[in-house]
Amino acid sequence: MPISLELKDRAAAGRICRLETPHGTVTTPTLLPVLNPNIQLISAKEMRRLFGAEMVITNSYVIRKHDDLRTHALEKGVHSLIDWDGPVMTDSGTFQQYVYGDVEVAPDEIVRFQRDIGVDVGTILDVFSTPERSYEEAREDLEETVRRAELSVAEKGDMALATTVQGGVYPILREEAARAVTPFGDLFPIGGVVPLMERQRYADLVRVIVGAKEGLPAGKPVHLFGCGHPMVFPLAAALGCDLFDSSAYAKYARDGRMIFADGTRMLAEMEESECLCPVCQTTPMAELKRLAEPQRMRLLAEHNLHVSFAELRRVRQSIREGTLWELVEQRATAHPSLQDAMKVLQEEPMKQWLERHEPISGSRAYRWTGPHSAHRPLLHRLHRRLQTRYQPPPDVETTVVLTEGRRPFSAGHRERIKDHLSRRAAHFIVDSYLGPVPIELDHVYPFAQSIVPDVLDPGSLTTARSVLSLFLDEVVRTQVLADGDELEDWTFHTAEDLYADPGLVLQHDKKEGPGIEAWDLDRLRMRATADLQFGRGAAKVLLGPWEGMEARVRFHRSKRLDKVRNVQVEGDHVLSLRAADGWFSLTADGARRLHAGFQTPKLRVVVQAESATFNAEGKNVMAPFVMDMDPELRPGDDCLVVDPDDRLVAHGRVILAPHEVGGFQRGLAVRVREGLGT
Numbered sequence: 284m285p286i287s288l289e290l291k292d293r294a295a296a297g298r299i300c301r302l303e304t305p306h307g308t309v310t311t312p313t314l315l316p317v318l319n320p321n322i323q324l325i326s327a328k329e330m331r332r333l334f335g336a337e338m339v340i341t342n343s344y345v346i347r348k349h350d351d352l353r354t355h356a357l358e359k360g361v362h363s364l365i366d367w368d369g370p371v372m373t374d375s376g377t378f379q380q381y382v383y384g385d386v387e388v389a390p391d392e393i394v395r396f397q398r399d400i401g402v403d404v405g406t407i408l409d410v411f412s413t414p415e416r417s418y419e420e421a422r423e424d425l426e427e428t429v430r431r432a433e434l435s436v437a438e439k440g441d442m443a444l445a446t447t448v449q450g451g452v453y454p455i456l457r458e459e460a461a462r463a464v465t466p467f468g469d470l471f472p473i474g475g476v477v478p479l480m481e482r483q484r485y486a487d488l489v490r491v492i493v494g495a496k497e498g499l500p501a502g503k504p505v506h507l508f509g510c511g512h513p514m515v516f517p518l519a520a521a522l523g524c525d526l527f528d529s530s531a532y533a534k535y536a537r538d539g540r541m542i543f544a545d546g547t548r549m550l551a552e553m554e555e556s557e558c559l560c561p562v563c564q565t566t567p568m569a570e571l572k573r574l575a576e577p578q579r580m581r582l583l584a585e586h587n588l589h590v591s592f593a594e595l596r597r598v599r600q601s602i603r604e605g606t607l608w609e610l611v612e613q614r615a616t617a618h619p620s621l622q623d624a625m626k627v628l629q630e631e632p633m634k635q636w637l638e639r640h641e642p643i644s645g646s647r648a649y650r651w652t653g654p655h656s657a658h659r660p661l662l663h664r665l666h667r668r669l670q671t672r673y674q675p676p677p678d679v680e681t682t683v684v685l686t687e688g689r690r691p692f693s694a695g696h697r698e699r700i701k702d703h704l705s706r707r708a709a710h711f712i713v714d715s716y717l718g719p720v721p722i723e724l725d726h727v728y729p730f731a732q733s734i735v736p737d738v739l740d741p742g743s744l745t746t747a748r749s750v751l752s753l754f755l756d757e758v759v760r761t762q763v764l765a766d767g768d769e770l771e772d773w774t775f776h777t778a779e780d781l782y783a784d785p786g787l788v789l790q791h792d793k794k795e796g797p798g799i800e801a802w803d804l805d806r807l808r809m810r811a812t813a814d815l816q817f818g819r820g821a822a823k824v825l826l827g828p829w830e831g832m833e834a835r836v837r838f839h840r841s842k843r844l845d846k847v848r849n850v851q852v853e854g855d856h857v858l859s860l861r862a863a864d865g866w867f868s869l870t871a872d873g874a875r876r877l878h879a880g881f882q883t884p885k886l887r888v889v890v891q892a893e894s895a896t897f898n899a900e901g902k903n904v905m906a907p908f909v910m911d912m913d914p915e916l917r918p919g920d921d922c923l924v925v926d927p928d929d930r931l932v933a934h935g936r937v938i939l940a941p942h943e944v945g946g947f948q949r950g951l952a953v954r955v956r957e958g959l960g961t
């Protein structure tokens with residue numbers, strides 16, 4: 284295998300990977316500056332020294348066309364030609380074909396040439412489908428591209444082959460194209476998207492990327508061909524694009540344009556630059572305008588590259604922190620068409636696709652940036668899990684809906700809760716901006732770890748309310764009482780009559796409640812968290828039935844945080860609660876209980892027998908050894924590692940998502956917390 288990809292970190296459908304090539308390792312997502320083999324405005328070595336570039340792309344078609352370049356490349360290799368010892372990717376003339384109508388090289392010939400000059404990743408001569416192509420035409424282009432991919436494999440030798448995914452603006456064709464070229468490629472560019480980006484058709488761009496990603500294997504690098512404007516990097520990275528290439532830095536510099544993370548500006552109109560790059564820091568705009576053209580162009584190109592690489596560093600850091608959506612949402616305000624693209628992500632199938640990749644928690648708070656924050660895949664998942672896994676406490680007649688407020692909600696609403704409990708056997712749901720929060724789940728990520736505005740936009744409010752409504756109707760099913768002025772304009776489906784006359788409730792419900800002393804929030808917390816995290820019924824499996832729980836289950840509290848840290852059931856340490864995100868970490872006893880209590884495939888990651896022996900000793904599960912995974916598991920979930928005969932060998936946290944099983948040839952699939960012997 285000439286190149287390979289290893290997953291290191293993830294957020295949204297985006298990821299940080301190590302891309303191994305014959306000429307070194309690259310951290311993705313990254314930008315490949317385009318080097319013109321004829322005139323190098325900025326040399327390859329400078330690309331590394333000034334901007335930190337790790338991989339570059341140049342054009343094999345142009346090299347082949349010029350006698351001197353061709354001779355040099357064939358004799359000494361492409362690395363010598365551009366004076367660069369890192370990985371080199373080459374394009375094949377497809378774009379020239381798109382611009383000039385035709386190229387004078389056969390598809391197999393150009394692949395042979397790329398192989399002969401020693402490039403690390405060569406590209407097939409695919410057929411560029413413009414957005415104007417009809418479905419039938421795009422389909423013909425696609426079929427020709429697939430034929431050429433097949434033809435190219437025989438010529439590629441040891442070189443990694445980039446087989447481009449075409450398909451015009453039709454997501455279904457993109458998916459079909461992706462599946463068709465998968466057997467032939469090592470790296471997958473998404474092609475034909477430059478006209479979409481030039482015309483700011485970002486909504487189409489999103490559909491095209493997701494269509495292609497659907498059909499591509501998870502463990503292979505994906506390159507968004509011709510995407511060199513940083514404005515699109517966060518969004519494209521969030522959809523799982525690993526590589527970008529930029530000739531924009533030079534093209535824009537030639538036109539006197541300066542690239543910024545939120546758009547482009549003409550140098551002629553710039554009086555001052557807020558940019559912190561070395562060019563803008565040392566050269567006032569007036570001086571830059573006065574420079575002779577070659578120097579000005581060079582400095583503008585440098586600025587453009589500084590800004591582009593800085594944005595990619597920002598993207599990677601956001602992935603590590605779990606705040607990529609925040610960045611995507613902020614950047615989407617830069618252009619109305621990016622707002623349209625965000626709307627596409629709110630469509631149900633898109634949300635479902637994104638949710639499959641999304642880790643269960645992040646290391647930083649869920650920070651609300653605007654209307655799109657109500658639609659992040661993490662919330663989508665939580666709402667679904669609440670709907671299918673949560674069970675309200677037994678023996679509750681009235682559910683009181685409390686308003687958004689200080690976090691954690693149980694502390695913020697302590698006095699209201701106390702008051703209600705003195706009067707009725709009640710339970711409490713917070714009508715939060717993130718959707719319904721049963722009070723005993725107020726510590727889990729992101730309910731406690733979120734920062735929201737005091738006043739929400741009407742659209743987001745409607746979204747939150749409709750989720751709450753559904754939850755009250757289908758899961759809670761008791762009479763509902765609203766507590767708070769902000770809830771007044773809202774009709775509860777299950778208790779319209781109560782709402783119409785709040786006095787009615789008080790008369791109806793005069794009996795004494797349990798009082799806050801008898802109200803065992805810890806017990807409720809453990810029960811609900813276990814069910815929500817591991818599936819409905821997990822609380823019973825782990826902690827036993829609700830009745831008699833107080834006698835059986837002991838909580839050990841952290842003195843510093845005054846929160847439950849460890850849960851003991853009949854003397855066994857079954858669970859630990861993580862202070863950071865409020866979710867459980869399994870222990871050996873907890874894992875054994877879940878394994879005995881739940882049938883396969885629930886919570887399982889099935890590994891090959893030869894791996895199981897190592898995992899039983901506490902070693903991590905490597906990606907190639909995973910045979911199967913519970914389709915409900917998500918990155919960050921605790922899981923049971925079992926051998927092919929369903930013997931429990933370890934427990935740990937999932938790194939891969941179920942649809943990625945079989946995709947990665949390197950790296951971890953499960954970080955094992957504890958091996959359980961054999």
Ligand SMILES: [Zn+2]
Nearest residue numbers: 558560563586
């Ligand atoms: Zn600058």
